[in-house]
Amino acid sequence: MRRFHQRGRVVSSFALIAVSGTMLASGASQDAGIRTTRRTLRLGETAVDVVISERPGARHLFCNLHDDENTSVEAGLAALRRSGGRLVELRHGGEREVSFRLSGEAFTVDPNRIFTTEGARKTLAKLSRPSAEAERAVDRFARELLSVYTIDRADVVIALHNNSDEHYSALSYAKGAVFASDAADVFIKDGSDPDDFFFVTERPVFDALRRRGYNVVLQDNDKVTDDGSLSVHCGRLGVRYINVEAQNGHREQQEAMLTALLDLLEDLGPARPR
Numbered sequence: 001m002r003r004f005h006q007r008g009r010v011v012s013s014f015a016l017i018a019v020s021g022t023m024l025a026s027g028a029s030q031d032a033g034i035r036t037t038r039r040t041l042r043l044g045e046t047a048v049d050v051v052i053s054e055r056p057g058a059r060h061l062f063c064n065l066h067d068d069e070n071t072s073v074e075a076g077l078a079a080l081r082r083s084g085g086r087l088v089e090l091r092h093g094g095e096r097e098v099s100f101r102l103s104g105e106a107f108t109v110d111p112n113r114i115f116t117t118e119g120a121r122k123t124l125a126k127l128s129r130p131s132a133e134a135e136r137a138v139d140r141f142a143r144e145l146l147s148v149y150t151i152d153r154a155d156v157v158i159a160l161h162n163n164s165d166e167h168y169s170a171l172s173y174a175k176g177a178v179f180a181s182d183a184a185d186v187f188i189k190d191g192s193d194p195d196d197f198f199f200v201t202e203r204p205v206f207d208a209l210r211r212r213g214y215n216v217v218l219q220d221n222d223k224v225t226d227d228g229s230l231s232v233h234c235g236r237l238g239v240r241y242i243n244v245e246a247q248n249g250h251r252e253q254q255e256a257m258l259t260a261l262l263d264l265l266e267d268l269g270p271a272r273p274r
């Protein structure tokens with residue numbers, strides 16, 4: 001999700017097509033009450049597709065940013081069928097990062113590092129090179145993507161991510177670990193797989209997930225490093241953000257986590273007004 005999990009095996013889009021229905025020539029499809037539309041955003045001179053799946057029901061916003069994390073999209077579509085809401089998926093060639101061209105040059109960014117100016121600057125410097133022009137292009141793209149998300153109309157942002165075995169996990173936030181200072185609290189259940197965990201921005205959500213025995217990390221919204229990720233953006237806005245992170249291929253586990261989360265959100269009721 002947020003950091004340097006390795007690029008996972010790229011799964012073909014067969015499974016996704018199988019569950020989301022045949023795409024029609026118009027770019028819209030209809031399956032089990034899910035309406036799918038496609039939009040194209042520009043990043044520099046490069047087109048990036050955004051696929052939006054919608055179903056009447058709850059005002060949940062499901063977000064997939066990394067195009068190589070297909071297990072999470074499959075699990076997310078199953079959850080969308082249960083709860084309703086919107087699932088917004090970035091399509092950019094099946095890779096974790098997004099590459100684009102600008103004024104004859106190639107740049108690469110991590111799409112989950114673009115939601116703050118500082119994050120955009122850092123991801124360009126890390127994956128390409130610093131460039132004020134490219135920063136502006138990334139910033140414009142992030143604003144366009146946020147206008148597709150319309151987070152202010154959602155009651156919760158549910159981020160969908162996958163990681164690879166034994167790299168980035170809930171353990172990355174434990175005392176003394178690499179991201180410990182970003183977390184206000186961490187719960188890892190004895191005997192569980194720490195690759196499968198929730199990452200949240202609100203204490204009541206953390207407590208509810210811990211009570212149910214799920215691995216969960218609470219972001220420290222005041223001290224978290226500004227890396228431009230969606231969790232940082234939502235933390236600043238005071239938006240209820242919940243990342244459902246599972247190991248690549250843990251489709252059943254991720255679906256079960258999402259099912260438990262949907263029940264829990266009903267029990268918790270709406271986030272405090274913002």
Ligand SMILES: [Zn+2]
Pocket residue numbers: 001002066069160161162
């Ligand atoms: Zn991810």
